[in-house]
Amino acid sequence: MxxxxxxxxxxxxxxxxxxxxxxxxxxxxxxxxxxxxxxxxxxxxxxxxxxxxxxxxxxxxxxxxxxxxxxxxxxxxxxxxxDTGERQAELAAARAELEHVREALRTLYVDRQAAGLYVGGVGDQVFRESVERLTAHEARTAGRVEELGTAEAGTVAIPSEWTDPEGDPLxxxxxxxxxxxxxxxxxxxxxxxxxxxxxxxxxxxxxxxxxxxxxxxxxxxxx
Known part of the structure; x- marks a missing residue:
């Protein structure tokens, strides 16, 4: 330097x-x-x-x-x-998983609307169950991403003896x-x-x- x-x-x-x-x-x-x-x-x-x-x-x-x-x-x-890098790796994996589940939800809605899938009583039930499962998964994963992101951005205090040393710091x-x-x-x-x-x-x-x-x-x- x-x-x-x-x-x-x-x-x-x-x-x-x-x-x-x-x-x-x-x-x-x-x-x-x-x-x-x-x-x-x-x-x-x-x-x-x-x-x-x-x-x-x-x-x-x-x-x-x-x-x-x-x-x-x-x-x-x-x-x-x-930092060993483990937290960043976990955060990257959680973000990728969140995007994956959101894409699955988008696909589910598009398939029902465009392709006419999930028709009838049984189809409606399967659709609702799929949406509930994916939505719950999305919520869990989003929470994990937020938790890891907060830890990543959180303030880490430097040792107190650096700002308040005893005697001559050198x-x-x-x-x-x-x-x-x-x-x-x-x-x-x-x-x-x-x-x-x-x-x-x-x-x-x-x-x-x-x-x-x-x-x-x-x-x-x-x-």
Missing amino acids: LFCGVCRSSMVTDRRNGKQLYRCNRAQSGAVPGHGGLAINMDDADDVVARTVWSRLTALDPEDPEDLEWLAEAARRFAAQA GPESTWAGWTLSERREFLALFVDRVNVARSVGRGRNANTAERVAVHWAQTPAK
Whole structure:
């Protein structure tokens, strides 16, 4: 999710003079005239991104629509990460079954009207029984579709310790400190869509690392 602010290409890890860096992956190709490369200290960049995310989480305003929308999108992504896909498969099967039974009902009515089937007393009884059976089946299946759809769209809360951590959320005893690199990436992907790194204004101690890192918050797919 880390991108060069000059050419918009992804950034990759590198090592120079014993230091771990992120560097632009495209600069070496010469595709962007005058773009000789962009790099940033890895530890500094990681710290800025992590602290930016945790700072917003711990300062959430429950009455701010933007904060609520951001948290809802993170919850949706959190649910998607944990979902095995079984519910989606069951929902798809239930929808297909519902369409099948409704088509059977349509066929039943068309046959009676167009082909003159189900005439006489016995025919009427068979028709009514068929309609009742299919209608009951339709109601059961529609209910199941609604139930699964509601569960699919329902809000899943992210862990409360993320919005109200004890102590420094990046401290040595924190949840963040105990996570693997993969777990940290999954966490950040809930709240961030991308991170852009701009050119440095200075070097060494004068490098404006924190100002170079721009976090773009998670947006709903429609946006």
